Amino acid sequence: MSISRRNFLKGSAAAIALLSTGGVFHAFDQGAFSTGKGSAYEPWRVWNQEDINSDANPLFRLIKASILASNAHNTQPWLYRIGNNEIDLYANVSRNIGTIDPLFREMNISLGCAIENLELAAKASDFETKVTLYPGGFEQIRVANIVLTPAVVASPDHYSIIGKRHTNRAAYDLDKQVEPATLQEMSNLANSFPDVKIVWFSDEAHKTEIGNVIINATEAIIGDKTQSGDSHKWYRHDWDELQRNKDGISIDSSGNSGMTRFFGKVLPTSIKSFNDYWIKLTKNPQVSTASVFGMLLVRNQSDRTQLIQAGRLWQRMHLWAVTKGLAAQPLNQPHERRDREVQLGIEPIFGKAIEKLVNTPGYEGMFTFRMGYPTSQALASPRRPAEEVLLT
Ligand SMILES: Cc1cc2nc3c(=O)[nH]c(=O)nc-3n(C[C@H](O)[C@H](O)[C@H](O)COP(=O)(O)O)c2cc1C
Secondary structure (H helix, E strand, O other), X not given: OOOXXXXXXXHHHHHHHHHHOOHHHHHXXXXXXXXXXXXXXXXXXXXXXXXXXXXXXHHHHHXXXXXXXXXXXXXXXXXXXXXXXXXXXXXOHHHOOHHHOOOOHHHHHHHHHHHHXXXXXXXXXXXXXXXXXXXXXXXXXXXXXXXXXXXXXXXXHHHHHOOOOOOOOXXXXXXXXXXXXXXXXXXXXXXXXXXXXXXXXOOHHHHHHHHHHHHHHHHHHHHOHHHHHHHHOOEOOOHHHHHHHOOOEOHHHOOOOHHHHHHHHHOOOOHHHHHHHHHHHHHXXXXXXXXXXXXXXXXXXXXXXXXXXXXXXXXXXXXXHHHOOOEEEEOOHHHHHHHHHHHHOOOOHHHHHHHHHHOOOOOEEEEEEEEEOEOOOOOOOOOOOHHHHEEO
């Protein structure tokens, strides 16, 4: 990405100020020279490597792939228990995002993403899988049981992409649009999930309509101090905190250029500056450069198993998209706002806006995203290693 003369001068002035205030040491402290390094990023390097000690149990390797799944706010709300020939997946409800996800919608979608990776890894390791999802209330913590039987299974196409998939929050290429045939192929991925559908927003009028709903919802979240505070709790500005917690959102995954990320790490931040920046990025480049928006629909978003199926589909779609050179970013502000309206019992402004966008009788919209061809490579986000999320 090119740097304009004005930005270069601004950057140079800031760099001089930084150097003259002993800020270089601070820059080191804050990981300004260590993007993607440290133990928080190790799971991306070792996920498909055989490690004789920890991989003595072959099922452990499946968990190393599972934890690289997409997940809301990078909360990684999962726990695993390995049995003789099975893995149980549990929701770690202590990692809920509070008023951002009061109905546990995003937590369950995230768990679905984790199951998809786990199943791909199982097949790549020659296991046949039988996945059982547990229905029931959202307080019920055991989510799924996956029985694994040794078998000769064709290695799945998307397996090798697991370690290359990252959410891309940067500008997408406005000169290269996603073709209708590509969208159709992605819609076909939903065929394995009878309760889940995809709707696309690809013409200008529909893109503007959904783009405005996303921007308005972002503003509504920012205007709700409790909700934006709950979101901000998962923002990791401090490098030590990021390396310690190995979770959350940081400036490295923001889609910003190298120089902006450098200064973002070094300069102090506040919730106000974070929110100002969030709305700015949402408008441009995120909404403004989307080639296409999409929404996942389920028949009933109060049914946990349907949310999990939608999560499996999202992970499958994102992996598939990467094989086609596409970039993707969920943009769930309208749904986060809709859930908050339900929680507070207030007028369903975003509930109604989503219904209007969906316009499909018998289905509810519960997950929005954008796709397009990337202008830059997305960076990895931190992960807690498989060892840390294993129940003994
Ligand atoms: C249910 C769900 C909701 C998400 N919502 C958003 C969102 O609104 N905005 C966004 O930028 N990313 C969103 N994401 C992406 C996550 O933030 C991302 O997967 C996580 O930070 C891990 O990063 P990675 O996908 O690069 O591995 C969402 C992901 C999931 C599964």
